[in-house]
Amino acid sequence: MALRHAVLAALLDGEYSGYQLAKIFDVSVSNFWHAVPQQLYSELAKLEAEGLIRGRRVIQHDRPNKRVYTVTQAGLEELERFAATPAKPGIIRENLLVMVQAVDHISAAPVIEQLEERAKIAAAKVEIFRRTLEHLRGDMDEETYLRHGSPIGPYLTCLRGLRFEQENYEWFTSTARLLRERTAARAEEGA
Numbered sequence: 001m002a003l004r005h006a007v008l009a010a011l012l013d014g015e016y017s018g019y020q021l022a023k024i025f026d027v028s029v030s031n032f033w034h035a036v037p038q039q040l041y042s043e044l045a046k047l048e049a050e051g052l053i054r055g056r057r058v059i060q061h062d063r064p065n066k067r068v069y070t071v072t073q074a075g076l077e078e079l080e081r082f083a084a085t086p087a088k089p090g091i092i093r094e095n096l097l098v099m100v101q102a103v104d105h106i107s108a109a110p111v112i113e114q115l116e117e118r119a120k121i122a123a124a125k126v127e128i129f130r131r132t133l134e135h136l137r138g139d140m141d142e143e144t145y146l147r148h149g150s151p152i153g154p155y156l157t158c159l160r161g162l163r164f165e166q167e168n169y170e171w172f173t174s175t176a177r178l179l180r181e182r183t184a185a186r187a188e189e190g191a
Contacts, residue, residue, distance in 0.1 A: 003043050004052070005082045006033040008075050011053060013151065017066045018044055028132065028154055032161065044069055052078055100175060108179045115179070119172035122165045129162035 010016070010024050021044070022037040029035075035043075047053040052075035055067045071079075096118060099111045136155050137145045149155065 003033070003035055003039060004047060005079065006035070007040065007043050007047060008052060008071055008079050009153075011069055011071045011075075012079075013154070015068045015070045017058075017068050019066070021069075027128065028158060030161075032157055047075070050074075103179060108183050112176045112179050112183070115172045115176035119169055119176065122169035122172060125165040126162060126169060129158055129165060132158050133162065 006025075006029060007021065010021060010029055016024065018037070018041045021040055025033070025035055025040065044053065044055070048055045048069065051072060053069045054072050055069045058066050058068055060066065096111075096114055099106075099114065103111050133142075133155065136151075136158065137149065140149055145155065146152075
């Protein structure tokens with residue numbers, strides 16, 4: 001997937017400025033696509049030049065003027081083409097996994113420390129996703145929302161993000177605990 005498709009998908013829900021789009025990426029899109037604001041602004045310019053989005057200038061009296069963007073019909077057609085393309089399976093590329101792979105031959109302490117730090121980050125993301133899902137559902141329970149609620153796309157991607165971070169949290173904490181126990185047992189054997 002290209003950043004362009006993630007931007008087009010994020011713009012489907014309304015008219016947003018680059019700043020607002022960066023906030024959307026931080027909260028609701030970050031579970032499946034990461035982009036820094038500079039990348040987003042660059043992509044917005046390309047998409048507008050290609051006619052996939054339309055931008056308009058908003059004059060603000062109390063703040064600097066801003067440019068807001070919406071998806072054009074050509075942008076929707078591009079998303080249709082993208083949706084019809086077979087999706088490539090995701091891959092894991094994770095520095096921390098390389099460290100864990102090597103833990104039999106290096107000091108486990110810094111690896112454990114990083115696992116525990118990442119567990120804290122995952123736990124914080126779990127809470128963000130839970131709050132976002134509750135906000136999207138409003139007064140509905142999850143089963144009712146999944147059957148009848150709208151918008152469903154952002155809800156489903158947020159649900160995937162929640163499950164991903166829950167799995168991360170569980171793996172980080174259990175791996176850190178196991179490595180800590182093994183390190184302690186080795187220390188006792190050596191004493």
